[in-house]
Amino acid sequence: MSTVKDSPETPLDGDFEKNVHETLEYWKIPGMAVAVVDGDTTWTQGYGTADLASSTDVESNTLFYGGSTTKAFTAAIMAMLVEDNDKYPGVQWTTPVNELIREDFVLDNHWTTANVTIEDILSHRTGMPGHNFSLGAVYADKQATVQDVVRSLRFLPSTAPPRTTYQYNNAMYIVASHLIQTVMGDDLGSIFQKHIWDPLGMSSTYFRLDDALASQKPLAKGYAFAEGKYEAVEWKNRPEISGAGAIISTVEDYAKWIYALLNQSGLPLSSEGYGTLWTARALIPNSEPFLAPMAYALGWDRYIYQGVEIITHDGGIEGFGAEIVMIPALKFGVITMANSTYSSNYGGTCLAYELIDSKLGIAAGDRFDWKQKYVDIVDQMDAYNADAVQIFYPDLPSPPLPGPTLAIEAYSGTYWHDAYGRLDLSIDGTGTKLHADRTNCTNTCSLTFENVTGNYFIIRLLVVGAETVLPAEFSVDPDGKPRSVGIGWEPTMGIEKKIWMRKVDGDDTVGLHRALPYKPSRTPQLPEFLTGHLFV
Structure with a gap:
């Protein structure tokens, strides 16, 4: 050349x-x-x-x-392994990933775990959406490893059967990295x-x-x-x-x-x-x-x-x-x-x-006109953020309930999910909003919770200067204390389906197993431009 x-x-x-x-x-x-x-x-x-x-x-x-x-x-390294049948006869495009990293690669149901192949993880057709804000978030005090990311997948919900839907997923290439290094x-x-x-x-x-x-x-x-x-x-x-x-x-x-x-x-x-x-x-x-x-x-x-x-x-x-x-x-x-x-x-x-x-x-x-295409995308994102309350909560009571159900201070504290990790909510400088900085995960971000009505909120999520808006809601125990917070972390799950993070006492996240169960429901999907990946 x-x-x-x-x-x-x-x-x-x-x-x-x-x-x-x-x-x-x-x-x-x-x-x-x-x-x-x-x-x-x-x-x-x-x-x-x-x-x-x-x-x-x-x-x-x-x-x-x-x-x-x-x-x-x-993918090129994986292709080399597939071709080298002398050294790596067990590595083929159709080989189930779980056969090669059995203890680490576990998904949210047994069939998927046993049958998702190397080809599936490299072509984004596992049925698992991106869950980008879960990446590397399993520790508050140290950096996650590749193996940690792989092991956290068992706590994340899929949104489609394998091999039916293209869903870009960075974590599956981290799975491929771990598999290659192991083999x-x-x-x-x-x-x-x-x-x-x-x-x-x-x-x-x-x-x-x-x-x-x-x-x-x-x-x-x-x-x-x-x-x-x-x-x-x-x-x-x-x-x-x-x-x-x-x-x-x-x-x-x-x-x-x-x-x-x-x-x-x-x-x-x-x-x-x-x-x-x-x-x-x-x-x-x-x-x-x-x-x-x-x-x-x-x-x-x-x-x-x-x-x-x-x-x-x-x-x-x-x-x-x-x-x-x-x-x-x-x-x-x-x-x-x-x-x-x-x-x-x-x-x-x-x-x-x-x-x-x-x-x-x-x-x-x-x-x-490529320039116009991206101008339109930016405009769509701005319009979406501006209309977020109406999009997330189209059936608000009129007039809305006056403020949150509880005093805003009651919602503060530490929340935990075994894949999305830790969320520390505190009162912001205005005294009327909840705020959290997520610095312990791969995609660092800050979140500001604004009350819409009752226990329902919107989150203004800021990632390196760009804002997007997510829905959130709190569940409350009969004694009037917050039990968990549900956040629309993953856009492809739809508007009503959320990742539920349970409230815990202070630093006591050791020994926790799963957040609240994932409960599917019929709901409209978010716009296509919100379902992409953070690092592409």
Whole structure:
């Protein structure tokens, strides 16, 4: 593979460069790196700022978090295990996961536990929704391990039978990470290094923040834009996300990765093995501008766009976003990496498909308006938050009951769920609302409870500068004391179904087993744009 920078033929300057800077400004993205692989030639370029405090420019060798683009590496390692029948004859796509990590992998019913396969967990068709706010939350005083995340799944409700519904689930890639480490007897980062990164010459790719910092290579600072200004976001240091989203890398190294995939070269995989990674496994609900059928493969999305097959995946993590878009038939691919929360993926997608459209020769008037798509999504989210009370509680009494059933102080205290962990509710500075900071879980957040009527509340949940609204209610004992709080943590469960966290005394969470039983009910579902994943 040859690499050309600043070539007269590069697609990354001229009008495209102008559009990059306009996109960065519109979506409030400090900086972005872009790579294009076209046959045997690669172009790379950095734009904007990697560190606003020092005014450091983004270069093509700037490190960014890759988020869920990590998943494709995990799937590739699994494909290697499946092909190696001499060393790992018990690892096949149809092997039930419980056969390999029996004590750890237990789901919410016996049949699912015994029958969910490796293929199922890698294609998001286990029947288990994301439950993203449960990840890594099982301890208040220490960081969860990969094994801890896997073991917590038994306390979470599924929402569909296996193999019937696509539900993106980061935890299942953490399951895959634990399975790989158990079978191979090594750390997943070391496995990636030995079997993928070293063979492909990916010398600037890391599995842990400490390793990236120790390399002394430039690591971009992450940001969120809120209330008219950029706010720095701490580099994520949660090793338990593992093969679901831990990688830190550069567009230069990722160009080597997608070149290997497009050319089926450089990795210890047969042609059939490469092919399994992009084979459709689970149908995805249709969305513009892609044609049906849309599908998830193994760590990759598979779409039809402008008459050609697209293989793609995005990645989002606090402060960062990444996009990979490939046209296998043309051996053409685009990578973007940027350093803002949420908007990195909006801007990165717009720019990636500008390059895709140019490669396909799509006239300007016939191109899909990606910018408008994401403007509409942001508007939908704002409207949803504004209308949350009416959405969650359409049958409020008129007039509503005056305030909460109990004094607001009565609801404060510690609540516990064996997967969602601990929630410490206290009175906020206004003296009228309940507040909690969740710093002990993978997806850190803050929650503010506002009373609607009686024991019913809405929660304004803030994650790195972005707000979403959840329903909540308290159950009360006959003696008038709160017994538990039900929170709509998982959007795909619907509006009325909640995760119930039981009230406990102080720090006495040791020995607790399950929260209140999950009771299914018929209820309208939340909008599709709320059912995605936090790190993608």
